[in-house]
Amino acid sequence: MTATLRTLKNGVRVVCDPMPGLETLALSVVAGRGAAYEDPGRSGWSHLLEHMVFKGAGQRSARDIVEVIESAGGSINAATGYERTSFQVRALKGGLDLGMDVIADLLRRPTLDPADLAREKQVVAQEIAEAADAPDDYVFDLIQRASWGDHPVGRPILGSDATVEAATVEALSDWRAALYAADRLVVSATGAVEEAELMAAAERAFGDLPATPGEAVPAAAAFVGGPQAEARKLEQSHLVFMLPACGSRDQDYFALRIFAEVLGGGMSSRLFQEAREKRGLAYNIDAYADTYADHGALGIYAGCAASDAVETAKVCAGEVEKLVAHIDDAELARAKAQLKAHMFMAREQPLSRAEQGAGQVLLFDRLYAPRELAAEVDAVTAQDVARLGRRLLADGHAATAVLGAKTSLKAGEAFDKTLFSAA
Structure with missing residues (x-):
């Protein structure tokens, strides 16, 4: 079957790519923004925000978010890169609506509690320390700096202790609105999916999401060396x-x-x-x-x-x-x-x-x-x-x-x- 690309009225794009014979599906909701869009003072905020939305969203606690997916046989994950941030659910056939609802809560209705933020800053600080202690990871931070200098892609995706500590709930909320706006969002599903079902789920989850001007697109990085x-x-x-x-x-x-x-x-x-x-x-x-x-x-x-x-x-x-x-x-x-x-x-x-x-x-x-x-x-x-x-x-x-x-x-x-x- 041929994959299709459709666009909701607000600019959210939807990819449906059925794989006949599968009893499972994969759902990715990908924002075309990441660490490359951060100014020096907000370095690491995209990654920190990815952590924070899992602390609670919609009516679900941090535990509820993972339990509701895993109880249905699925798994949930997320990843932050320089140019995109991805939220992913693997599920059994029939699990599309649940996966879409949970991801929509993460992107649109995170709790962003100050006490959670204080704890998560400590977690990210340990992640930064772990990367620094792993030489085969840390050497790639060094080469990013050597290659791209002061451009955002020259900085670690994790940010630094100082920039992560500077984040507030209010500032992260503003950053979320810019990062996950409709005009930079792609909903992509493969496996045991049908286009009509996917379009209906995407419309319910993201059809009223506003397009936010957000951050200016950074210039392409110039190689420094x-x-x-x-x-x-x-x-x-x-x-x-x-x-x-x-x-x-x-x-x-x-x-x-x-x-x-x-x-x-x-x-x-x-x-x-x-x-x-x-x-x-x-x-x-x-x-x-x-x-x-x-x-x-x-x-x-x-x-x-x-x-x-x-x-x-x-x-x-x-x-x-x-x-x-x-x-x-x-x-x-x-x-x-x-x-x-x-x-x-x-x-x-x-x-x-x-x-x-x-x-x-x-x-x-x-x-x-x-x-x-x-x-x-x-x-x-x-x-x-x-x-x-x-x-x-x-x-x-x-x-x-x-x-x-x-x-x-x-x-x-x-x-x-x-x-x-x-x-």
């Missing part, structure tokens, strides 16, 4: 390198995905074979496309012994340079097959499929059939990958983050010099 390094007594050093690339709306998006796949997307990738299999430098090493609507980057992560950090950095830079210069036909074909497999496998999971539909609508105001996406992947040529490669190196510098023993801290400089010393 430069080093971030912190010494810690760790058994392993953590390295992340980033090069400026393109966003999800860019013509080179799929070329970037293919470049990342060939470079470090799996066990047959260049980085895995060279750094791990041939040299034994790293157990974990991979490359990835870190993309937003209008900007993005190519990322590389490696975990290695401190004594191997500089050499690992040089290998990473060398493999980027080689791939910019040439990609062979077999690699290109393999990367295309892997990328299509990832996309199609995700579509076999109802929640991933619901999120994918909402993401397409928020980015492009339309849905893409799987065959269209596969055609986009298949259309990428070696020349497209080469053009993308030139974009990666055009700025003449990288963003680097290193966390580990002092002997590893020169790895960022080694990556940058290896890649750009001839420029």
Whole structure:
């Protein structure tokens, strides 16, 4: 069956994507706003608000919210990103109305009690501390700062102790109205759903939600680049390198995905074979496309012994340079097959499929059939990958983050010099 996109009179968009044969459904209500829309004083508020709405909403307590869903065989969750905030319910067939009602309460009628807020600030403070204590998490906060500087995407989604502590019930209520306004909301359901039932439920839940001007759309982040390094007594050093690339709306998006796949997307990738299999430098090493609507980057992560950090950095830079210069036909074909497999496998999971539909609508105001996406992947040529490669190196510098023993801290400089010393 074909997925459909409809729009309520107030601008709420509704995606219905039935999956015949399923006895379960996935419902995602996604707001096209997140941490990227926060000014410095409100850093972390989108994530804090996501926590707070689960403390009580409508006529339900925090316990009631989860019990009413779980008693019907379902589960409920939420996630805050830089460009969107998502509320998700998995349910048995027939659970759509209940899931929609609960999510609507969370978005529209949260209690936002001052005593709950005081307690939740402590919880989020522990979450911030936990992330700082986890080196393979914290190093990615460092690379965000190195890559995007003072732009909101350069700050942690969790915010800081100071900005979280500054939030008040009144301020969070205003932030909620801006974040979850009708014109930036997508209701997306997959699995055992019917369009008439979904449209009726969406209209009841969100049909009278006002469109609020809210916050101004931030400018696309400009790649800053430069080093971030912190010494810690760790058994392993953590390295992340980033090069400026393109966003999800860019013509080179799929070329970037293919470049990342060939470079470090799996066990047959260049980085895995060279750094791990041939040299034994790293157990974990991979490359990835870190993309937003209008900007993005190519990322590389490696975990290695401190004594191997500089050499690992040089290998990473060398493999980027080689791939910019040439990609062979077999690699290109393999990367295309892997990328299509990832996309199609995700579509076999109802929640991933619901999120994918909402993401397409928020980015492009339309849905893409799987065959269209596969055609986009298949259309990428070696020349497209080469053009993308030139974009990666055009700025003449990288963003680097290193966390580990002092002997590893020169790895960022080694990556940058290896890649750009001839420029």
